[in-house]
Amino acid sequence: MDLLFVADPLEVFKTAKDTTFAMMREAARRGHTIWACEQRGLSWQRGSRVVARDARRISLTGDAYAWFKVEEQRPVELAAVDAVLMRKDPPFDSEYFYATHLLEQAEREGARVLNSPRALRDHPEKLAILEFPDVIGPTLVTRDAQAIREFHAQHQDIILKPLDGMGGMGIFRVGADGLNLGSIIETLNQHGRTTVMVQKYLPEIVQGDKRIILIGGEPIPHALARIPQGSEIRGNMAVGGKGVAQPLSARDREIAEAIGPVLAARGLLFVGLDVIGDCVTEINVTSPTGFQEITQQTGFDVAARFVDALEAAVAAPRT
Template identity: 45%
Template sequence: MRFVFVMDPLTRVSHDKDTTFAFIRAAQARGHQSFHCLPQDLYVSQGFPFATAHRVEILPDPPYITLRRDEGAVRLPLHDVEAVFIRKDPPFDQAYLYATLMLEPARGKTLIINDPRGLRDANEKLYALGFSEWTPKTLVTADRDMIHDFVRDVGGTAVIKPLDGAGGWGVMMLRSDDKNARAIADMLTGEGQRLAMVQEFLPAVSEGDKRILLLDGEPLGAILRVPRGDEIRSNIHVGGRVVPTDLTPRERELVRSVGARLKADGLVFVGLDVIGEHLTEVNVTSPTGIQELSRFTGQDQAARVIEWAEKTARTR
């Protein structure tokens, strides 16, 4: 089969952490060809989407992953390949939006992970609001006075974050007794011009932020990202430590509640962020964590994703 990965440059790929690397490695091990392209390498001709791409190969030694430039670039009709994996890292900006729109004609013809229409509908912060019974108390507003009133109403401590941030960028604690609180709110809202999300502070964050990986609405498993002692953010790239974990009965109920909606929206590979059994974010653009999960479970979870893609692509 031919799999096309729409993603960032390979120079950003870490062989021992990156989820896309694990997908390409699993696909190669199962005899498939993988191709790499950047979002700007997509184009539409006569109403059909194409990609100018290079075949990508996993190597046993550094650099571990490489483009086969010696074979030259190929122009692939995306409505005719077996699967397209959209693995461009956030933020979901205008270029990302255009990429999903250009892939729209391939919907229903090619397996696309994740569905471009689903990506457009599922802002990783706001999508969780559709499951308010599982989220902490949350306010989305650009109004700075409303933000400070909310912080007082939830006990004096909250967390504020931008709607287009990723990897913990811009996530800050707001305290009613902090003289910096108004400056923080002003900065995140652009002095009342941009929307921000504010959530009640969950003390359980000190124990970790659980990343639950889902495949077609069903859990593959979970990892726990534990923040440093001087941080509230548990993201791996800001120093979060990753340890094994299991799902609690309530978290399994959460997955059942959320999973059906994700599946209906074509959001196949998803990472739910859960703190203290509360859903805080739904990561759909380029979820990570599968290599850590594979090491903890002793199973190649990326191979499970590729095997699912094979079976699904055959039905197309």
């Protein structure tokens, strides 16, 4: 197969832990051809099809640093490859939004895009949990500062976060004393201009913010618990959280079975659920991670499972 990865610049990949790199490596091992482009290279013009203007066909060198070699560089029509994998990291900003429309146009022209661009657009990672109220904790989404104060008065210990953050960026905890609540609301809410998510603080975070990986709607058997270190309340690996792979609990499987088939039916081949204790806190669909850490610690080859599912998706009749 010819596979086109829409991703961040290859030059910034951290190959020791990058999930997109793990996908590429496994696909290349099976003999598939790897193309890569950046989101900014997507283009459409009347009379032609969506193209990746900066597409590069690469081979993998095996070197930890100079890890790829460009074999060819030219514009590539998205409909001309076997699958397009949208792996651009957040934020889900206006340019990402526009890219999903270009990718959807490519689908109309015959391209197979995974995850589905419409599904990416319809499932913003913070707000996607609202569809599944039975598996989330107390949550508020609002632009109203007074509503946030009332939520704090009710739950005492809360987490506030922006809707467009990633890697733990912009997350605040306010305890029962309400210290700095006003300032934090002003920072995130910008005097009513910006919507904020507020959730009850879940003390189970000390055991880790678990990443449950769904491939084709089914969970792999291990989660990656990202455990906060030192005085941090955030377990995100980007802010120093320690990743510890562990078998799925019965509750983890219950959550995965409730959410996985629903999202898979919408064209979301690869999803990362964030779970603290018994509650889902986010549903990650843009570029979930965790493949390499789980594989290294458990021996379960997550990338192989993913490429199996990718091959099956490409071979399946279009609906």
